[in-house]
Amino acid sequence: IAGITQAPTSQILAAGRRMTLRCTQDMRHNAMYWYRQDLGLGLRLIHYSNTAGTTGKGEVPDGYSVSRANTDDFPLTLASAVPSQTSVYFCASSEGSAYNEQFFGPGTRLTVL
Amino acid sequence: GQNIDQPTEMTATEGAIVQINCTYQTSGFNGLFWYQQHAGEAPTFLSYNVLDGLEEKGRFSSFLSRSKGYSYLLLKELQMKDSASYLCAVITDDYKLSFGAGTTVTVRA
Numbered sequence: 425i426a427g428i429t430q431a432p433t434s435q436i437l438a439a440g441r442r443m444t445l446r447c448t449q450d451m452r453h454n455a456m457y458w459y460r461q462d463l464g465l466g467l468r469l470i471h472y473s474n475t476a477g478t479t480g481k482g483e484v485p486d487g488y489s490v491s492r493a494n495t496d497d498f499p500l501t502l503a504s505a506v507p508s509q510t511s512v513y514f515c516a517s518s519e520g521s522a523y524n525e526q527f528f529g530p531g532t533r534l535t536v537l
Numbered sequence: 538g539q540n541i542d543q544p545t546e547m548t549a550t551e552g553a554i555v556q557i558n559c560t561y562q563t564s565g566f567n568g569l570f571w572y573q574q575h576a577g578e579a580p581t582f583l584s585y586n587v588l589d590g591l592e593e594k595g596r597f598s599s600f601l602s603r604s605k606g607y608s609y610l611l612l613k614e615l616q617m618k619d620s621a622s623y624l625c626a627v628i629t630d631d632y633k634l635s636f637g638a639g640t641t642v643t644v645r646a
Contacts, residue, residue, distance in 0.1 A: 457634075466541075466624065466638040467580070482633060514579060522632045523568060523587075528579035 427451065430515050430529040437505050437536050445500040445532050447515030455518045456498040457526065458482075458490060460511040467514065473498055474521070505536045539563045541637035543625050548643045549615055557610045557623050557640045565630020571599050571610045572624040574639065580624055583610070612642070620644045 428449040437443050449456065454475045459467040459482075469482030473492040487509060489501045498517075502509055513532045518524040540562040549555040561569070568587040572580040586592055586601035586608060598611040612619055622639040629635050 459636075464638055467626075467636040469633055469635075472633065483635070522628045522634050525570075525582040525585065526634065528581070530579050 428515060428517055428527055428529040430513075430532050432532060433530070434533040435535070437502075437534065439505055439507060439536055441505050443502045443505055443534070445502075445513055445515075445534070447498045447500070447529060448496050449498075449515075449517045449527070449529075450496065451517060451519075451527065452495060453517035453519050453527070454495070455520060455522075455524075456492065457516045457518075458488070458498070458500045459514045459516065460484065460509075461514060461531075462511050470500065470513075505534075507536045510534060510536045539627065539629060539635040541625055541627055541635060543623075543637040543640045545638070546641045546643070548645060551615055551617060551644055551646050553615050555612045555615060555642060557612070557625075557642070559608045559610070559625035559637060561606050561608075561625070561627050561637075563627050563629045563635060566603060566606075567628035567630065567632065569599075569601055569608050569628070570624075570626040570634065571608075572626065574622045574624060576621070583623075615644050617644050617646070 431446045457472045458470040471490040473479045515529040516526040518526045571583040574580040584599040596613045624639045625637040
């Protein structure tokens with residue numbers, strides 16, 4: 425692994441289903457983030473984690489949950505998907521706080537029908 | 538909420554210069570980033586400004602005026618590969634990154 429990876433690359437999901445988007449980084453970065461990107465709205469922060477064992481809410485956290493059991497992994501879970509969660513999801517990491525450059529994963533394109 | 542404004546689209550000719558403006562009204566200010574995002578790809582870091590003035594990095598430069606809530610990204614000697622979206626992002630007072638909607642730059646031959 426080099427950098428930050430996400431899985432799956434894309435997914436079509438029925439409304440009401442549970443889905444976990446995976447994110448793994450091998451840079452030993454303390455901070456990790458989940459964003460969604462929608463046309464005309466830019467990137468919006470869903471949840472973040474400043475260090476393993478801690479998480480926080482971003483701008484649009486409703487309907488999503490995260491966990492940070494270790495430094496490398498930061499999964500995002502949709503407990504019961506709804507069509508408005510159709511989006512491209514980006515995971516990112518940075519060495520420390522928001523002052524540092526964020527490195528983004530390749531993204532997951534999610535469609536909820 | 539945070540208010541970060543950028544033009545939606547810009548078009549320029551190969552070899553020319555383009556300036557992408559970003560104005561912000563946010564709850565606090567702790568720095569400003571510019572990212573580049575090619576279609577279908579992840580954003581990648583271009584620049585970071587926290588003090589007033591111009592930061593130059595090769596063909597790209599970024600300017601910040603904190604008193605005016607204003608930044609611009611200057612792309613010189615445009616190349617076809619510079620066709621992309623350019624995202625302005627502000628670190629707000631809760632130390633999170635808030636993004637503008639992005640400016641799509643199209644470079645024509």
